[in-house]
Amino acid sequence: MILVFDVGNTNIVLGLYKDNDLIESWRIATDKDKSSDEYGILIHQLFQYSGRNLEDVEDVIMSSVVPNIMYSLEHSIRKVFNIEPLVVGPGVKTGMDIKYDNPKQVGADRIVNAVSAFEKYGGPLIIVDFGTATTFCAISPKGEYLGGTIAPGIKISSDALFQRAAKLPRVELVKPGKVICKNTVNSMQAGIIYGYVGLVEYIIKKMTRELKQQDVKVIATGGLSTLIASETKHIHIVDKTLTLDGLKIIYTRNKEERKEKIATEIELREI
Ligand SMILES: Nc1ncnc2c1ncn2[C@@H]1O[C@H](COP(=O)(O)OP(=O)(O)OP(=O)(O)O)[C@@H](O)[C@H]1O
Ligand SMILES: CC(C)(CO)[C@@H](O)C(=O)NCCC(=O)O
Ligand SMILES: [K+]
Missing domain, CATH: 3.30.420.40 (ATPase, nucleotide binding domain)
Incomplete structure:
Protein backbone atom coordinates (compact mmCIF):
# COMPACT_ATOMS: atom_id res chain seq x y z
CA MET A 1 0.00 0.00 0.00
CA ILE A 2 1.06 3.57 -0.70
CA LEU A 3 0.37 6.40 1.73
CA VAL A 4 -0.04 9.88 0.24
CA PHE A 5 -0.03 13.26 2.03
CA ASP A 6 -1.49 16.48 0.65
CA VAL A 7 -0.23 19.19 3.00
CA GLY A 8 -2.34 22.34 2.66
CA ASN A 9 -2.47 25.55 4.71
CA THR A 10 -5.63 24.47 6.56
CA ASN A 11 -5.63 20.68 6.37
CA ILE A 12 -3.34 17.75 5.78
CA VAL A 13 -5.21 15.10 3.82
CA LEU A 14 -3.87 11.54 3.94
CA GLY A 15 -4.88 8.80 1.51
CA LEU A 16 -4.11 5.09 1.59
CA TYR A 17 -3.96 3.35 -1.79
CA LYS A 18 -4.13 -0.37 -2.37
CA ASP A 19 -3.03 -0.70 -6.01
CA ASN A 20 -5.06 2.03 -7.71
CA ASP A 21 -7.88 2.17 -5.18
CA LEU A 22 -8.18 4.79 -2.48
CA ILE A 23 -9.19 2.60 0.48
CA GLU A 24 -8.92 5.20 3.28
CA SER A 25 -8.65 8.95 3.56
CA TRP A 26 -8.19 11.08 6.64
CA ARG A 27 -8.08 14.82 7.26
CA ILE A 28 -6.14 16.46 10.07
CA ALA A 29 -5.59 20.14 10.88
CA THR A 30 -2.33 21.70 9.66
CA ASP A 31 -0.50 22.75 12.82
CA LYS A 32 2.99 24.13 12.45
CA ASP A 33 3.53 23.84 16.19
CA LYS A 34 3.09 20.05 16.31
CA SER A 35 6.24 18.02 16.85
CA SER A 36 7.28 14.97 14.84
CA ASP A 37 6.19 12.74 17.74
CA GLU A 38 2.76 14.36 17.86
CA TYR A 39 2.31 13.75 14.12
CA GLY A 40 3.59 10.21 14.67
CA ILE A 41 0.96 9.58 17.33
CA LEU A 42 -1.74 10.96 15.04
CA ILE A 43 -0.70 8.65 12.19
CA HIS A 44 -0.70 5.66 14.58
CA GLN A 45 -4.16 6.61 15.83
CA LEU A 46 -5.62 7.08 12.33
CA PHE A 47 -4.44 3.61 11.28
CA GLN A 48 -5.73 2.03 14.48
CA TYR A 49 -9.06 3.85 14.24
CA SER A 50 -9.62 2.45 10.73
CA GLY A 51 -8.26 -1.01 11.51
CA ARG A 52 -5.27 -0.65 9.18
CA ASN A 53 -1.71 -1.91 9.67
CA LEU A 54 1.24 0.46 9.53
CA GLU A 55 3.36 -2.46 8.26
CA ASP A 56 1.30 -2.58 5.04
CA VAL A 57 2.66 0.80 3.93
CA GLU A 58 5.37 0.16 1.31
CA ASP A 59 6.09 3.76 0.46
CA VAL A 60 5.10 7.38 1.16
CA ILE A 61 4.69 10.36 -1.19
CA MET A 62 3.79 13.88 -0.15
CA SER A 63 3.25 17.33 -1.59
CA SER A 64 3.23 20.46 0.51
CA VAL A 65 2.55 24.18 0.23
CA VAL A 66 3.61 24.74 3.87
CA PRO A 67 7.42 24.55 3.92
CA ASN A 68 7.93 25.08 7.66
CA ILE A 69 5.88 22.03 8.66
CA MET A 70 7.90 19.59 6.58
CA TYR A 71 10.75 19.05 9.00
CA SER A 72 8.41 17.58 11.68
CA LEU A 73 6.21 15.74 9.23
CA GLU A 74 9.04 14.07 7.29
CA HIS A 75 10.72 13.15 10.53
CA SER A 76 7.52 11.56 11.84
CA ILE A 77 7.31 9.43 8.67
CA ARG A 78 10.90 8.24 9.11
CA LYS A 79 10.09 7.29 12.70
CA VAL A 80 6.74 5.59 12.09
CA PHE A 81 7.50 3.78 8.81
CA ASN A 82 11.30 3.86 8.55
CA ILE A 83 10.77 5.36 5.07
CA GLU A 84 12.28 8.48 3.52
CA PRO A 85 9.18 10.04 1.92
CA LEU A 86 9.18 11.11 -1.72
CA VAL A 87 8.34 14.84 -1.73
CA VAL A 88 6.94 16.41 -4.91
CA GLY A 89 9.43 19.07 -5.98
CA PRO A 90 12.58 19.51 -8.05
CA GLY A 91 13.94 16.13 -9.15
CA VAL A 92 10.57 14.37 -9.02
CA LYS A 93 9.17 13.34 -12.40
CA THR A 94 5.65 14.72 -12.96
CA GLY A 95 5.53 14.35 -16.74
CA MET A 96 4.21 17.89 -17.01
CA ASP A 97 5.79 20.86 -18.77
CA ILE A 98 5.37 23.90 -16.50
CA LYS A 99 5.03 27.17 -18.43
CA TYR A 100 5.36 29.48 -15.39
CA ASP A 101 8.00 32.27 -15.31
CA ASN A 102 9.67 30.32 -12.51
CA PRO A 103 8.35 26.74 -12.44
CA LYS A 104 9.59 26.29 -8.85
CA GLN A 105 7.14 28.99 -7.74
CA VAL A 106 3.96 27.05 -8.61
CA GLY A 107 2.34 25.45 -5.56
CA ALA A 108 2.94 21.69 -5.55
CA ASP A 109 -0.80 21.12 -4.95
CA ARG A 110 -1.58 22.88 -8.26
CA ILE A 111 0.88 20.70 -10.16
CA VAL A 112 -0.46 17.53 -8.52
CA ASN A 113 -4.03 18.56 -9.45
CA ALA A 114 -2.94 19.30 -13.02
CA VAL A 115 -1.19 15.95 -13.46
CA SER A 116 -4.21 14.16 -12.03
CA ALA A 117 -6.83 15.98 -14.08
CA PHE A 118 -4.88 15.61 -17.35
CA GLU A 119 -4.42 11.88 -16.77
CA LYS A 120 -8.07 11.35 -15.78
CA TYR A 121 -9.90 13.69 -18.18
CA THR A 241 -10.09 12.91 -4.69
CA LEU A 242 -8.28 14.77 -7.50
CA THR A 243 -5.22 15.76 -5.41
CA LEU A 244 -4.81 12.39 -3.67
CA ASP A 245 -5.13 10.55 -7.00
CA GLY A 246 -2.53 12.90 -8.50
CA LEU A 247 -0.06 11.98 -5.77
CA LYS A 248 -0.62 8.30 -6.51
CA ILE A 249 -0.09 8.93 -10.25
CA ILE A 250 3.16 10.85 -9.61
CA TYR A 251 4.31 8.10 -7.26
CA THR A 252 3.82 5.51 -10.01
CA ARG A 253 5.83 7.67 -12.46
CA ASN A 254 8.77 7.72 -10.02
CA LYS A 255 8.49 4.22 -8.59
CA GLU A 256 11.14 2.40 -10.65
CA GLU A 257 13.77 5.12 -10.32
CA ARG A 258 13.09 5.32 -6.60
CA LYS A 259 13.45 1.59 -6.08
CA GLU A 260 16.77 1.62 -7.98
CA LYS A 261 18.01 4.54 -5.90
CA ILE A 262 17.07 2.82 -2.62
CA ALA A 263 18.74 -0.43 -3.78
CA THR A 264 21.97 1.46 -4.63
CA GLU A 265 21.95 3.18 -1.24
CA ILE A 266 21.57 -0.17 0.53
CA GLU A 267 24.42 -1.65 -1.56
CA LEU A 268 26.65 1.31 -0.75
CA ARG A 269 25.85 0.96 2.95
CA GLU A 270 26.80 -2.72 2.85
CA ILE A 271 30.23 -2.06 1.28
N1 LIG B 1 -18.91 22.69 4.75
C1 LIG B 1 -18.06 23.64 5.14
N2 LIG B 1 -18.50 24.72 5.84
C2 LIG B 1 -17.65 25.68 6.23
N3 LIG B 1 -16.33 25.68 5.98
C3 LIG B 1 -15.85 24.63 5.30
C4 LIG B 1 -16.66 23.55 4.83
N4 LIG B 1 -15.86 22.67 4.17
C5 LIG B 1 -14.62 23.18 4.21
N5 LIG B 1 -14.61 24.35 4.89
C6 LIG B 1 -13.45 25.23 5.10
O1 LIG B 1 -13.11 25.77 3.85
C7 LIG B 1 -11.70 25.86 3.69
C8 LIG B 1 -11.27 25.05 2.52
O2 LIG B 1 -11.51 23.70 2.80
P1 LIG B 1 -10.97 22.51 1.93
O3 LIG B 1 -11.21 21.28 2.69
O4 LIG B 1 -11.46 22.62 0.56
O5 LIG B 1 -9.49 22.85 1.77
P2 LIG B 1 -8.32 22.49 2.68
O6 LIG B 1 -7.86 21.13 2.29
O7 LIG B 1 -8.63 22.78 4.07
O8 LIG B 1 -7.40 23.59 2.07
P3 LIG B 1 -5.87 23.53 1.97
O9 LIG B 1 -5.60 22.46 0.95
O10 LIG B 1 -5.54 24.90 1.52
O11 LIG B 1 -5.45 23.17 3.36
C9 LIG B 1 -11.11 25.37 5.00
O12 LIG B 1 -10.81 26.49 5.79
C10 LIG B 1 -12.21 24.51 5.60
O13 LIG B 1 -12.16 24.49 7.00
C1 LIG C 1 -2.09 29.08 -3.68
C2 LIG C 1 -1.85 27.99 -2.68
C3 LIG C 1 -1.76 28.58 -1.28
C4 LIG C 1 -3.07 27.03 -2.73
O1 LIG C 1 -2.91 25.99 -1.83
C5 LIG C 1 -0.57 27.16 -3.03
O2 LIG C 1 -0.71 26.55 -4.26
C6 LIG C 1 0.67 28.02 -3.02
O3 LIG C 1 1.19 28.35 -1.99
N1 LIG C 1 1.19 28.35 -4.24
C7 LIG C 1 2.40 29.10 -4.44
C8 LIG C 1 2.21 30.24 -5.37
C9 LIG C 1 1.82 29.86 -6.80
O4 LIG C 1 1.25 28.79 -7.03
O5 LIG C 1 2.10 30.66 -7.70
K1 LIG D 1 -6.42 21.19 -0.99
Missing part, protein backbone atom coordinates in the same frame (compact mmCIF):
# COMPACT_ATOMS: atom_id res chain seq x y z
CA GLY A 122 -7.45 14.83 -20.90
CA GLY A 123 -6.88 18.45 -22.06
CA PRO A 124 -7.75 21.25 -22.55
CA LEU A 125 -8.71 21.79 -18.93
CA ILE A 126 -9.43 24.31 -16.23
CA ILE A 127 -9.00 23.08 -12.65
CA VAL A 128 -10.58 24.97 -9.76
CA ASP A 129 -9.42 24.03 -6.24
CA PHE A 130 -11.51 25.49 -3.40
CA GLY A 131 -9.04 25.36 -0.50
CA THR A 132 -7.59 28.02 1.79
CA ALA A 133 -7.10 29.92 -1.47
CA THR A 134 -9.13 29.21 -4.59
CA THR A 135 -6.79 28.37 -7.45
CA PHE A 136 -7.61 28.15 -11.15
CA CYS A 137 -5.16 26.36 -13.43
CA ALA A 138 -5.20 26.09 -17.22
CA ILE A 139 -3.89 22.99 -19.02
CA SER A 140 -3.29 22.85 -22.78
CA PRO A 141 -4.59 20.06 -25.04
CA LYS A 142 -1.17 18.37 -24.92
CA GLY A 143 -0.90 18.62 -21.13
CA GLU A 144 1.23 21.70 -20.52
CA TYR A 145 0.66 23.65 -17.31
CA LEU A 146 -0.06 27.15 -18.65
CA GLY A 147 -0.57 29.05 -15.38
CA GLY A 148 -3.67 30.46 -13.74
CA THR A 149 -5.22 32.54 -11.01
CA ILE A 150 -5.13 32.65 -7.19
CA ALA A 151 -8.11 34.16 -5.34
CA PRO A 152 -8.88 34.41 -1.61
CA GLY A 153 -10.70 31.25 -0.46
CA ILE A 154 -14.39 31.23 0.47
CA LYS A 155 -13.69 30.66 4.16
CA ILE A 156 -11.00 33.38 4.28
CA SER A 157 -13.42 35.80 2.61
CA SER A 158 -16.29 35.07 4.99
CA ASP A 159 -13.99 35.20 8.03
CA ALA A 160 -12.72 38.64 6.99
CA LEU A 161 -16.30 39.92 6.77
CA PHE A 162 -17.25 39.06 10.34
CA GLN A 163 -13.84 39.92 11.84
CA ARG A 164 -13.82 43.41 10.37
CA ALA A 165 -17.42 44.52 10.99
CA ALA A 166 -18.68 44.81 14.55
CA LYS A 167 -22.33 43.95 13.79
CA LEU A 168 -21.65 41.06 11.40
CA PRO A 169 -21.66 37.56 12.94
CA ARG A 170 -19.89 34.40 11.77
CA VAL A 171 -22.30 32.62 9.42
CA GLU A 172 -22.73 29.07 8.25
CA LEU A 173 -21.89 28.66 4.57
CA VAL A 174 -25.30 27.63 3.27
CA LYS A 175 -27.25 29.15 0.38
CA PRO A 176 -30.07 31.50 1.37
CA GLY A 177 -31.80 30.91 -2.02
CA LYS A 178 -32.12 34.60 -2.94
CA VAL A 179 -30.26 37.90 -2.94
CA ILE A 180 -33.00 40.22 -1.64
CA CYS A 181 -32.48 39.02 1.93
CA LYS A 182 -34.41 40.23 4.97
CA ASN A 183 -31.86 39.56 7.74
CA THR A 184 -28.13 39.96 8.36
CA VAL A 185 -27.19 36.27 8.28
CA ASN A 186 -28.96 35.59 4.95
CA SER A 187 -27.59 38.82 3.48
CA MET A 188 -24.04 37.76 4.33
CA GLN A 189 -24.58 34.21 3.05
CA ALA A 190 -25.85 35.61 -0.24
CA GLY A 191 -22.92 37.99 -0.58
CA ILE A 192 -20.34 35.31 0.16
CA ILE A 193 -21.79 32.40 -1.81
CA TYR A 194 -23.47 34.08 -4.81
CA GLY A 195 -20.68 36.65 -4.92
CA TYR A 196 -18.23 33.79 -5.10
CA VAL A 197 -20.21 32.08 -7.87
CA GLY A 198 -19.79 35.30 -9.83
CA LEU A 199 -16.03 35.30 -9.22
CA VAL A 200 -15.74 31.68 -10.32
CA GLU A 201 -17.86 32.09 -13.45
CA TYR A 202 -16.02 35.23 -14.56
CA ILE A 203 -12.54 33.70 -14.17
CA ILE A 204 -13.64 30.50 -15.95
CA LYS A 205 -15.10 32.50 -18.85
CA LYS A 206 -12.01 34.71 -19.16
CA MET A 207 -9.66 31.73 -18.87
CA THR A 208 -11.61 29.79 -21.50
CA ARG A 209 -11.31 32.76 -23.88
CA GLU A 210 -7.55 33.04 -23.22
CA LEU A 211 -7.10 29.32 -23.85
CA LYS A 212 -8.59 29.73 -27.36
CA GLN A 213 -9.74 26.10 -27.32
CA GLN A 214 -12.99 24.28 -27.96
CA ASP A 215 -14.49 21.91 -25.37
CA VAL A 216 -12.53 23.03 -22.30
CA LYS A 217 -13.42 20.72 -19.40
CA VAL A 218 -13.77 22.41 -16.03
CA ILE A 219 -12.97 20.23 -13.01
CA ALA A 220 -13.48 21.37 -9.41
CA THR A 221 -12.09 19.95 -6.18
CA GLY A 222 -11.81 20.94 -2.50
CA GLY A 223 -14.17 20.98 0.48
CA LEU A 224 -16.45 23.72 -0.79
CA SER A 225 -16.57 22.68 -4.45
CA THR A 226 -20.04 21.14 -4.25
CA LEU A 227 -21.52 24.30 -2.73
CA ILE A 228 -20.35 26.37 -5.72
CA ALA A 229 -20.67 23.71 -8.44
CA SER A 230 -24.35 23.17 -7.61
CA GLU A 231 -24.96 26.83 -8.47
CA THR A 232 -23.19 27.10 -11.84
CA LYS A 233 -23.18 25.25 -15.15
CA HIS A 234 -19.59 26.37 -15.81
CA ILE A 235 -18.17 23.62 -13.55
CA HIS A 236 -18.59 20.27 -15.31
CA ILE A 237 -17.13 17.76 -12.88
CA VAL A 238 -16.53 17.72 -9.11
CA ASP A 239 -13.70 15.36 -8.21
CA LYS A 240 -13.07 15.27 -4.46
